[in-house]
Amino acid sequence: MHVVVNAAMSADGKLSTREREPIAISGGTDFDRVDGLRADSDAVMVGVGTVLADDPSLTVDDPDRIAARRGRGKSPQPARVVADSRARTPPDARVLDDEAETYLLVGERTASEKVERLDRAGATVIATGQARVDLPAGLDALESRGIDRLMVEGGGELIFSLFDAGLVDELSVFVGPMVIGGRDAPTLADGDGFLEEFPDLELIGVERMDGGVLLQWDVA
Numbered sequence: 001m002h003v004v005v006n007a008a009m010s011a012d013g014k015l016s017t018r019e020r021e022p023i024a025i026s027g028g029t030d031f032d033r034v035d036g037l038r039a040d041s042d043a044v045m046v047g048v049g050t051v052l053a054d055d056p057s058l059t060v061d062d063p064d065r066i067a068a069r070r071g072r073g074k075s076p077q078p079a080r081v082v083a084d085s086r087a088r089t090p091p092d093a094r095v096l097d098d099e100a101e102t103y104l105l106v107g108e109r110t111a112s113e114k115v116e117r118l119d120r121a122g123a124t125v126i127a128t129g130q131a132r133v134d135l136p137a138g139l140d141a142l143e144s145r146g147i148d149r150l151m152v153e154g155g156g157e158l159i160f161s162l163f164d165a166g167l168v169d170e171l172s173v174f175v176g177p178m179v180i181g182g183r184d185a186p187t188l189a190d191g192d193g194f195l196e197e198f199p200d201l202e203l204i205g206v207e208r209m210d211g212g213v214l215l216q217w218d219v220a
Ligand SMILES: NC(=O)C1=CN([C@@H]2O[C@H](COP(=O)(O)OP(=O)(O)OC[C@H]3O[C@@H](n4cnc5c(N)ncnc54)[C@H](O)[C@@H]3O)[C@@H](O)[C@H]2O)C=CC1
Pocket: 006, 007, 008, 009, 014, 015, 016, 017, 019, 020, 021, 022, 023, 025, 046, 047, 048, 049, 050, 051, 053, 054, 083, 084, 085, 086, 132, 133, 134, 135, 153, 154, 155, 156, 157, 158, 159, 161, 186, 190
């Protein structure tokens, strides 16, 4: 599976405010690029922290891109994936609407009532891992369902874990023209952080847009 992480951060590296309020860091050009990345992916993934903070839809907006997916024999929308160890995704979350298929990766200790409730809400629930979702096993399970290209939008906890597990192939970051600040505001990669053997990145693209800059790396 090919995994692309894409996110937008402020000039000081924050994904949102300390209150985790949704905030537009990207401008129109970058949001359109993100729509194109979604359309080129088999699935779009976030952590449940992002679902609880932003209630995103994770769908493709542009009708031409939806039509092009159909033309390539794909479903009109990429699938959605949420890493959700304790099955906290609200049944009325937008990721569970009828617009696209949704996979919830939950921990194996998740109570069966919670799994059944999400199953009734339309999700395909995959249980893997104990305290947290076992991401290598979860991504293998997705690959066996035909997901070969996965786009990950965040947040910082999930992005760190994917790097920690050596699962990221590409990283794209839009750096917006603002400072958010706050020691408790989420950053691009949170988790415990690395102490040694930091993932190596090879810069493959730099582009000015929306008053900021898009940086693209391959992960060595
Ligand atoms: N500016 C941007 O491009 C984006 C910003 N965001 C922001 O990020 C914030 C949410 O980020 P976070 O709080 O870091 O939450 P997150 O979205 O990374 O979700 C973390 C949660 O995922 C679950 N999870 C399951 N298995 C996991 C594993 N193996 N590793 C890590 N997490 C696992 C856990 O319940 C964990 O608490 C929000 O404020 C949102 O607005 C989110 C996406 C994009």
